[in-house]
Amino acid sequence: MEQKNIALIADWNQEGKGVARVDGKVVFIEGALPGEIVQWQPTRIKKSYAEGKIKHLLKPSTARVSPPCQYYAHCGGCSCQHIEFSTQVALKQRAWLNQMQRLGKVQPAELIAPIYGWPWHYRERVTLSVGYKHKQLQIGFRSRNSHEIVDISGCLILPNIVSNALPVIKAYLQRWPEGRLRSIAINQGNEVIALTLHAEHINSTMRQIANELIEQLQHQTKMPWQWWHGDGGQTHLQHDSKSTPTLSYTLPEYQIHISFTPSDFTQVNRTTNALMVHRAMQWLQPQRGESIIDWFCGLGNFSLPIARLGAKVTGVEGMALMCQQAQENAHANGLADYTKFYQADLFDISAKQIQQLGYAHKWLLDPPRAGAQQLISALAQLDIKQLPKRIVYISCDPATLARDVHLLVQRGYHYRAGGIMNLFAQTAHLESLAIFDWHDHK
16 A cells, blocks of 8 residues: 555544644544544645545544444434544543633633433434435435435434434425425424424425325324424414424423424433533522523523522523513413513623623523624623623533633633533534633632
8 A cells, every 4th residue: 555645643623523743734534533543535735734534544443433324424414423422522522622722722620521412312303405316305414525415214313203204204295396395304392293394385285295294194103293384494383283282392300391493493402401401500500589691591491490490580682582482481480580581682782781681690601603702792891890700601612612711711700610511422513511700709
């Protein structure tokens, strides 16, 4: 074998790629693991770095395993099935710490043990692409390296009840006119499964096929299903059966029941979400008599447990409809007296707007991938007496968290603790938790 482009993999990054240094240049190699020696083939070469894929695996890692999924070689739904599960979590933690140091220039004083989550059959919310090949309907994830759809008849990260339903869904939707269906989404709630069909227009024939599909799915799974029409970002329930349960999930520890629609943001699985909420409450420690602000509150995933523990909570969210839904969930759970919800653009918020909400002893932040830079910049303009004594930050992007950590430490906060939560097993994606105390409360 020609000894060209040989690399020793020294690290693993937040995108799930092996990191090597070859001739003074950083190289990111898809699928490579720390400790491996690979011959790699370049796929992109830039001035300061290169990207590549494995051509020959010369020395495999002991953590490398055979992927159990038949579609894994091409499917973009997963990227880590070739890594032993506990090693996946260790690598994610390592990549997260590297981001904290490289971008945030700081590490947490205490590293929190990871939340591992379930390795398989965990993903209760999923959107699948739809296309046609030789007039045959294809349903699946996009290919890892192209926009092609990998047609699947089952999926190991979906709950068995959903995975087993895919062939039935495909068989019925094959009868729809070609090109009328853009994508499908499936949400498994506590008592019902919602199938959303994204299409610009549904005629009577298509509606009849969808109704027959739902009847067949209910017969096969022995569980209620409902179908929704998705169009332009909105979803509309397409049946009026009073016996069908509401789409919802629970937080059993806090006796919280949260209703939602398929277009609402929810975490991908109830079990790991409940663990995440528990961990956030452990660090936030809501107390009776305290006022707490839950920024980016959504449907009340954190607000309602805070209220259940006795604190007064103000939830702030960018979408007015979600504020309304959060208030309805508060009423349904008997927590209306402990909660208030407001709409605000959290990517364009000022110190004055924060002051108008009144003093809060603690903050909880759960922003989208863009992070909370504007909010934290506004916080830096507050008087010391107006600052929350503790901030618990839930993040879905290590890079923006690291940026915001740096801002908070500059303001005078102590980076008390942090750690990862493995909500997306078999992928490189991770959630994380960071805790900050005002400097005189270290």
